[in-house]
Amino acid sequence: MLTPFYVRTLSRGSNGVFTALYGNASIINAVLAFGMETTYFRYLQKRADNREQVYNNSFTVILLVTGAFLLLAALFFNNIVQYLTAGETKDIVDYTFYTKCFLFILAADAFCVVPFARIRAEGRPMRYGFIKLANVAFVVSFNLFFLFGVPFFLKHQLAGAEWMASWYRPSWVGYVFLSNAFASVFTILLLLPEILKLKPKLDKNMLSEMLIYSWPVLVANLSFIINESLDKTLLKQFLPADISDEQIGIYGTCAKIAIFINISIQAFRLGAEPFFFSHSKNKNAPETYARIMTYFVIAICVMSVAVVANIDLLATIIMQSETLIVKGKEVHNVYWDGLPVVPLLLFGYISLGVYMNLSVWYKLSDQTKYGLYISGIGAILTIILNVVFIPKYSYMASAWASLIAYASMMILSYIWGQKNYPIPYDLKKNLAYIISSVVLVYISFYVFNRNIFIGNGLLIAFASVALYFEWKNLKTIFIK
Numbered sequence: 001m002l003t004p005f006y007v008r009t010l011s012r013g014s015n016g017v018f019t020a021l022y023g024n025a026s027i028i029n030a031v032l033a034f035g036m037e038t039t040y041f042r043y044l045q046k047r048a049d050n051r052e053q054v055y056n057n058s059f060t061v062i063l064l065v066t067g068a069f070l071l072l073a074a075l076f077f078n079n080i081v082q083y084l085t086a087g088e089t090k091d092i093v094d095y096t097f098y099t100k101c102f103l104f105i106l107a108a109d110a111f112c113v114v115p116f117a118r119i120r121a122e123g124r125p126m127r128y129g130f131i132k133l134a135n136v137a138f139v140v141s142f143n144l145f146f147l148f149g150v151p152f153f154l155k156h157q158l159a160g161a162e163w164m165a166s167w168y169r170p171s172w173v174g175y176v177f178l179s180n181a182f183a184s185v186f187t188i189l190l191l192l193p194e195i196l197k198l199k200p201k202l203d204k205n206m207l208s209e210m211l212i213y214s215w216p217v218l219v220a221n222l223s224f225i226i227n228e229s230l231d232k233t234l235l236k237q238f239l240p241a242d243i244s245d246e247q248i249g250i251y252g253t254c255a256k257i258a259i260f261i262n263i264s265i266q267a268f269r270l271g272a273e274p275f276f277f278s279h280s281k282n283k284n285a286p287e288t289y290a291r292i293m294t295y296f297v298i299a300i301c302v303m304s305v306a307v308v309a310n311i312d313l314l315a316t317i318i319m320q321s322e323t324l325i326v327k328g329k330e331v332h333n334v335y336w337d338g339l340p341v342v343p344l345l346l347f348g349y350i351s352l353g354v355y356m357n358l359s360v361w362y363k364l365s366d367q368t369k370y371g372l373y374i375s376g377i378g379a380i381l382t383i384i385l386n387v388v389f390i391p392k393y394s395y396m397a398s399a400w401a402s403l404i405a406y407a408s409m410m411i412l413s414y415i416w417g418q419k420n421y422p423i424p425y426d427l428k429k430n431l432a433y434i435i436s437s438v439v440l441v442y443i444s445f446y447v448f449n450r451n452i453f454i455g456n457g458l459l460i461a462f463a464s465v466a467l468y469f470e471w472k473n474l475k476t477i478f479i480k
Contacts, residue, residue, distance in 0.1 A: 001136075001140060002139075002140060002143055002176075003253060003256045003318045003319075004317060004318050004319075004320075005143065005144070005147060005148075006176070006253075007253060007318065007319050007320065007335065008320070009147045009148075009171055010171055010173055010176075017098070017173050017245060021084065021098055021102060021177070022229075022232075024084070024102075024229070024233055025102050025105065025106055026225050026228065026229045027222065027225045027226060027229055027230065028069070028106050029106060029109055029110065029225070030218070030221040030222045030224070030225040031065070031069070031218070031222060032062065032065055032066050032069055032106060032107075032109070032110035032113075033062065033110060033113045033218075033221065034061055034062055034065050034214060034215075034218050035213075035214035035215065035216070035217030035218035035220075035221055035368075036058045036061055036062055036113065036114060036117075036210075036214055037113055037114070037117045038214070038217045038273065038363060039058060039210050039213050039214040039217060040054060040055070040058040040114060040117045040118075040121070041117065041121060041273055041274050041277045042213060042277060042363065042366075043057075043058075043206070043209075043210055043213075044121055044277070045277045045278065045280065047206065050203075050206070052197075052199070053201075053203045053206060054206070054210075055114065055118060055197070055198070056198060056199050056200070056201055056202065056203075057202060057203060057206055057207045057210055058114045058117070058210070059114040059115075059198045060198075060200060060202055061207070061210075061211070061214075062110055062111070062113055062114055063111070065110070066107050066110045066111065069106075069107070069110075070103065070107055073103050077099070080099055081095050081096050081099050084098070084099065094172075094174060097174055097177075098173075098174060098177055101174070101177040101178055101180070101181045102177065104181050104184065105177070105180050105181050105184050108181075108184035108185070108187070108188055109184065111188060111195075112187060112188065112191055115191045115194035115195055116128065116131075116191070118194050118197075119131075119194065120270060120271075120274055121274055125271075128270075130190075131187060131190045131191065134186065134187070134190060135183050135184075135186070135187045138179075138182065138183035138186050138187075139179055139180055139183040142175075142178070142179030142182050142183065143175070143176060143179045145179075146175035146176075146178070146179060147171075147175060150164050150168050151168075151170065154168065213366060213368055214368075216368035216369045216371055216372040217363075217368050217371060219372045219375070219376065220368070220371035220372050220374070220375040220376075221375070222375075222379075223372070223375030223376050223378055223379035224375050224378070224379075226379040226382055226383070227375070227378045227379055227382045227402065227405045227406065227409075228402075230379075230382055230383065230386070231251075231382065231386050231395075231398035231401060231402065232248055232251070232252060232398075234383075234386040234387065234390055234398070235247060235248045235251065235386075235390060235394070235395060235398060236248060238386070238387065238390040238391055239390065239391070239394060246334075247394050247395055248395070249335075250334060250335055250337060250338040250395065251338055251341060251394075251395035251398065251399075253318065253319055253335050253338065254315075254319075254335065254338035254339055254341050254342060255341065255342075255345055256318055257307065257311060257314050257315060257318060257339075257342050258307065258341075258342050258345035258346050258349060260303070260307055261300060261303055261304055261307065261346055261349040261350070261353075262349050262352075264299075264300065264303060265300065265349060265352060265353040265356065268296060268353070268356075269356050272292065272356075272357070276289065276360045276363070276364065277363075277364070280364045286422070286423045286424060287424060289357070289360055289423050290423055290424045290425045290426065291473075292357065293354070293357045293358075293423075293425050293426075293430065294425075294426050294429060294430060295470075296353065296354075296357055297350075297354065297430045297433050297434060298433055298466050298470065300349075300350050300353050301350065301433045301434060301436070301437035301462075302437075302459070302462060302463050302466065304346045304347070304349075304350060304437055304441060305437050305440050305441060305444070305455075305458065305459045305462050306459050307342070307346060308342065308343060308346065308441045308444050308445050308450075308455060309444055309452065309455030309456045309458065309459045310452060310455065310456070311339065311342060311445070311450055311455075312450050312452060313452060315335075315336060315339060319333060319335040319336065320333060320335075321333065322336045338395060339450075340396065340399075340445075341395060341396060341398075341399035343441050343442070343445055344399040344400060344402070344403045345399055345402060345403070346441070347403055347407075347437075347438060347441075348399075348402040348403040348405075348406045348407070349406070350434060350437075351403070351406035351407045351409070351410040352406045352409075352410075354410045354430075355374075355406065355409045355410040355413050358410065358413040358414055358417055359371060359413060360423075361413075361416075361417035361420060361421035361423060362413075362416075362417070362420070362421070364421065365420060365421045367420060367421075370413075370416055370420070373412075374409050374412045374413050374416070375409065377408060377409070377412065378405040378406065378408060378409040379405070381401065381404055381405045381408055382401050382402070382405045385397065385400065385401035385404060385405075386398055386401050389401070414427075433466065436462065437462070440458045440459075440462055443458065444458055
């Protein structure tokens with residue numbers, strides 16, 4: 001929602017700063033969550049007789065980890081700032097402010113992990129959705145105030161303009177981070193009913209079991225975030241300083257087009273994870289998981305074809321038109337140069353979504369070490385491919401690395417899962433839909449040069465064929 005405003009009000013370098021910092025933040029988020037979200041769901045099912053203690057243990061662990069993190073961050077604050085600036089000193093004051101904002105945001109986000117998990121486990125999607133959407137509303141409101149509201153007050157000399165002029169900096173990316181920090185405060189306030197249910201009482205025996213289960217999940221989550229976010233950090237480190245922020249800005253902005261698929265995958269995970277755990281004892285659970293996988297693959301493939309079919313429309317909304325008028329002259333909009341990363345990122349996200357479905361086997365069989373192995377291999381691939389190829393291919397190397405890493409994780413999870421916890425997935429059908437979507441995306445993007453009419457014609461044909469072959473099964477599901 002906000003990307004078009006950032007593109008219009010911030011420089012490409014500022015967009016790069018935004019992308020790189022959020023990339024680092026997401027890695028730390030995985031550490032602070034400590035795998036407790038998944039562990040919480042698992043132990044609600046294993047220790048259904050003591051659900052409040054599961055909540056207390058999970059919440060307390062995150063509080064302790066977050067406290068330790070803030071202490072270390074305070075001790076090494078200057079080192080953190082120097083790392084984020086990649087040795088440049090001209091922006092040291094700004095990065096000091098950015099870092100303070102992010103430390104607060106990270107701590108606040110970690111504080112909310114288990115309360116949000118509790119809401120999901122209790123089957124209250126309306127409350128969950130209300131708080132999440134309220135957070136979005138706060139973020140958007142504060143961003144619009146700082147990026148557009150204050151300039152409007154200053155331009156028209158409205159009440160308070162003189163005071164605003166004393167501190168306001170036009171087109172400063174720091175206001176984006178400050179908006180997020182303010183929104184985090186309101187989110188904590190909205191979660192107070194869940195937060196106040198915490199009782200700082202630990203069951204040491206249960207806690208020991210939970211930690212044994214959670215630490216591989218932590219490492220797996222960390223590896224996943226590395227796959228998702230480290231490319232932005234490595235672009236900053238391995239590209240020349242004079243172009244790194246701009247290249248990251250182009251990559252990060254174009255990646256926003258693919259974010260529609262990632263959002264859908266994350267939304268699916270929010271509902272599917274507690275469902276998988278709660279249905280694990282049903283005798284037909286494997287068949288249910290297999291059916292869910294098939295319809296997930298169909299839905300996500302159709303959505304990917306839809307995104308590419310309308311990619312120019314989405315790009316215009318997010319990044320403005322392909323050419324811009326600057327000082328009376330028509331110039332090329334360099335953001336459009338990054339569009340070839342979108343198909344690669346889309347199929348990386350499809351692989352990620354399939355992997356998330358497949359990962360049910362090691363979570364339900366308490367073999368979370370396999371999640372560590374699989375995500376670790378993905379992270380190693382991400383690092384090696386980015387380090388080797390970024391200097392030559394810039395952000396295209398990052399897009400390819402993301403696809404290769406997620407595809408490798410998907411394949412490994414399927415192979416090991418079928419050996420340790422067999423689930424009767426319809427491999428041929430799922431592969432047929434994925435390969436078909438790859439072919440259609442290639443034709444739409446490269447052969448027909450992103451023609452919106454041909455692209456949507458291919459989309460309608462693909463969706464119609466899928467509906468034809470799945471109609472009987474869908475009819476049975478809806479009748480039930």
